[in-house]
Amino acid sequence: MNAIDDLxxxxxxxxxxxxxxxxxxxxHLIKTDDSYNKALGTAIAxxxxxxxxxxxxxxxxxxxxxxxxSSETRDKTLLCVVEEPxxxxxIASSGAYNGLFHVLGGAxxxxxxxxxxxxxxxxxIKRIEDGSFKEIIIATNPTEEGDTTALxxxxxxxxxxxxxxxxxxxxxxxxxxxxxxxxxxxARSMKGRIRL
Amino acid sequence: MNAIDDLxxxxxxxxxxxxxxxxxxxxHLIKTDDSYNKALGTAIAxxxxxxxxxxxxxxxxxxxxxxxxSSETRDKTLLCVVEEPxxxxxIASSGAYNGLFHVLGGAxxxxxxxxxxxxxxxxxIKRIEDGSFKEIIIATNPTEEGDTTALxxxxxxxxxxxxxxxxxxxxxxxxxxxxxxxxxxxARSMKGRIRL
Numbered sequence: 001m002n003a004i005d006d007l008x009x010x011x012x013x014x015x016x017x018x019x020x021x022x023x024x025x026x027x028h029l030i031k032t033d034d035s036y037n038k039a040l041g042t043a044i045a046x047x048x049x050x051x052x053x054x055x056x057x058x059x060x061x062x063x064x065x066x067x068x069x070s071s072e073t074r075d076k077t078l079l080c081v082v083e084e085p086x087x088x089x090x091i092a093s094s095g096a097y098n099g100l101f102h103v104l105g106g107a108x109x110x111x112x113x114x115x116x117x118x119x120x121x122x123x124x125i126k127r128i129e130d131g132s133f134k135e136i137i138i139a140t141n142p143t144e145e146g147d148t149t150a151l152x153x154x155x156x157x158x159x160x161x162x163x164x165x166x167x168x169x170x171x172x173x174x175x176x177x178x179x180x181x182x183x184x185x186x187a188r189s190m191k192g193r194i195r196l
Numbered sequence: 197m198n199a200i201d202d203l204x205x206x207x208x209x210x211x212x213x214x215x216x217x218x219x220x221x222x223x224h225l226i227k228t229d230d231s232y233n234k235a236l237g238t239a240i241a242x243x244x245x246x247x248x249x250x251x252x253x254x255x256x257x258x259x260x261x262x263x264x265x266s267s268e269t270r271d272k273t274l275l276c277v278v279e280e281p282x283x284x285x286x287i288a289s290s291g292a293y294n295g296l297f298h299v300l301g302g303a304x305x306x307x308x309x310x311x312x313x314x315x316x317x318x319x320x321i322k323r324i325e326d327g328s329f330k331e332i333i334i335a336t337n338p339t340e341e342g343d344t345t346a347l348x349x350x351x352x353x354x355x356x357x358x359x360x361x362x363x364x365x366x367x368x369x370x371x372x373x374x375x376x377x378x379x380x381x382x383a384r385s386m387k388g389r390i391r392l
Contacts, residue, residue: 048233
């Protein structure tokens with residue numbers, strides 16, 4: 001098997017990569033600096049050896065405990081619950097949140113056979129009982145599954161006094177155009193309108 | 197440096213890859229089969245060690261002589277001259293050409309400092325003099341640089357009798373829409389119209 005065909009065949013399996021873009025990428029790699037190829041190749045080959053889920057929050061880390069859980073400067077009274085590990089990165093890099101995280105590992109979706117028992121609710125409850133959280137931000141996706149999961153968490157935490165449960169605002173994306181917003185987003189943004 | 201940040205930083209250097217798509221790709225790799233990551237990583241890291249330009253035609257190969265030049269079944273009276281190694285793959289996989297190839301290594305472009313001396317014209321001439329080609333298809337790109345290069349080859353081969361010089365037809369892309377074609381393409385396609 002030809003080395004280039006081999007590379008193209010592997011690249012083609014990446015999401016959103018067609019025949020043309022895979023071959024363009026392969027020829028790009030042939031033209032670039034070999035040390036970059038070596039670094040990228042090694043990073044891809046070793047990524048699953050180098051990282052694992054943080055035993056506390058569930059986000060991916062190459063340390064024993066992740067950078068968020070082990071941080072001295074983050075606000076330990078705030079907990080943000082998300083569906084997937086990559087959501088941690090998105091929220092952390094928004095710069096608007098400085099608390100801790102908890103990764104559920106998905107959202108409740110009975111049609112796909114994902115019930116509450118598949119998600120990390122027991123460790124969430126334990127962290128809330130052991131910790132000193134004042135606010136739990138349920139940042140599951142603004143989808144039916146994410147909303148269901150948020151309601152389920154509210155149900156789980158019923159009776160826990162002194163903890164504020166919140167959910168990030170849903171509405172028009174900043175820089176967006178009213179004309180391009182879908183009906184559901186527009187309806188949510190009208191219902192959730194705030195005083196100027 | 198975090199292993200994921202590291203991978204995202206490297207992926208972001210690929211063409212057409214922004215912050216978002218790089219991080220999406222990184223998390224995709226974390227979720228996929230490790231043996232695939234190992235295969236892809238190795239293929240990327242080793243691609244420049246495994247391939248080199250064919251000493252005859254200049255396309256990339258992992259054999260001593262490329263699959264086209266060493267083929268027993270390809271038509272040795274046809275030579276297709278292209279700008280870049282990847283053009284060989286495009287034309288070969290179109291299924292409409294079964295001759296040999298010659299890679300120039302670019303097109304004449306005085307503004308970018310690429311004169312005829314930077315391209316593989318000497319080996320082209322030698323191959324034509326030594327070979328038994330009946331037709332040379334000059335498949336440089338249908339751009340100003342590609343057209344200039346084609347004219348230069350015609351000039352180089354002046355006086356060589358019995359060799360047909362051709363150029364692939366330029367015109368409307370198949371499946372395209374007249375309304376979306378740019379003026380130059382439309383003009384070429386009208387000028388080069390063929391009898392039905």
